Amino acid sequence: MGYKVVVAGATGNVGREMLNILAEREFPVDEIVALASRRSLGTEVSFGDKTLKCQDIERFEFTGWDIALFAIGSEPTKKYAPIAAAAGCVVIDNSSLYRYDPDIPLVVPEVNPEAVEQYKKRNIIANPNCSTAQMVVALKPLHDRARIKRVVVSTYQSVSGAGKEGMDELWNQTKGIYVPGQEVAPKKFPKQIAFNVIPHIDVFLDDGSTKEEWKMVAETKKILDKAIKVTATCVRVPVFVGHSESINIEFEDFLDEHEARDILREAPGVMVIDKREAGGYITPVECVGDYATYISRIRQDSTIDNGINLWCVSDNLRKGAALNAVQIAETLGNRCLKKG
Structure with missing residues (x-):
């Protein structure tokens, strides 16, 4: 027996990926429905070799459905997630709304799969921020070996993290630069994104950090270990898909770079591509469409006693959104909602 699955936000980038990944990984689905806002009613989306017509989330009855994958943003989630949860449907939410709620588990299955068992408090599980998800997958096996004290991370985040509007703006600005009179002014981003980098993602906070940077700090502590100190600088770059991170890690105990490489090679969800030669590393364009979190440039940091640098x-x-949500659903099914 399989599950009755809802995908809410099925017309967006993440929602479509959720449907693709559910099909690719042969998630045990008995019945599936695609939901969207009323303006997308009837829009067709793909699920494997099937075509689904989107239904109106406002009129949908969640009773009798097992799992709902939400990719609709915080405001609609605030309205519809409690409705689904109250109807007995477990919500796996991709927005930031519930990530910091102490009663709602924040889960990366390679890191803290046991946390899914806390879902019963509210019938909701939170999916972490995209930049956090890939980082903690890399940190977890190293933390288990040598205990991480501090992480300094700089991110290079693609425009798809800002949705379709972000991707369209990069595309249109790039074209406009080469066509006189067709320049495109910044709208989605605060400055030109084509051929540029912007050290600003989400809103600024009182301490000078941005909310995206704060998310990485708070979520790493909740998922991995509250004792780890994290400082982040998050940067938007003119890449369509694929987030990159330069991560500096300080451990309590010494960890040799060769042992770190071996540990990461054996870690779930990780693929190590690390040759000290031209092209012996992974870049964003090479990771698109893959499940893995890729690690390259593993090396000792000689400026501190117990330091390692790596590229993620x-x-x-x-992994930053749809795959992690589906993996949460798989973990939930294996641990808590077994059927048949």
Whole structure:
């Protein structure tokens, strides 16, 4: 027996990826429905070799459905997630709304799969921020070996993290630069994104950090270990899909770079591509469409006693969002909702 599955936000980038990944991984689905806002009613989306017509989330009855994958943003989630949860449907939410709620588990299955068992408090599970998800997958096996004290991370985040509008703006600005009179002014981003980098994602906070940077700090502590100190600088770059991160890690105990490489090679969800030669590393364009979190440039940091540097790349629409949500659903099914 399989599950009755809802995908809410099925017309967006992440929602479509959720449907693709459910099909690719042969998630045990008995019945599936695609939901969207009323303006997208009837829009067709693909699920494997099937075509689904989107239904109106406002009129949908969640009773009798097992799992709902939400990719609709915080405001609609605030309205519809409690309705679904009250109807007995477990919500796996991709927005930031519930990530910091102490009664709602924040889960990356390679890191803290046991946390899904806390879902019963509210019938909701939160999916972490895309930049956090890939980083903690890399940190977890190293933390288990040598205990991480501090992480300094700089991100290079693709425009798909800002949705279709972000991707369209990069595309149109790039074209406009080469066509006189067709320049495109910044709208989705605060400055030109084509051929540029912007050290600003989400709103600024009182301490000078941005909310995206704060998310990485708070979520790493909740998922991995509250004792880890994290400082982040998050940057938007002119890449369509794929987030990259330069991560500096300080451990309590010494960890040799060769042992770190071996540990990461054996870690779930991780693929190590690390040759000290031209092209012996992974870049964003090479990770698109893949499930793995790729690690390259593993090396000792000689400026501190117990330091390692590494480069981390992942498809943010997959591991950073849709794949992690589906993995949560798989973990939930295996641990808590077994059927048959």
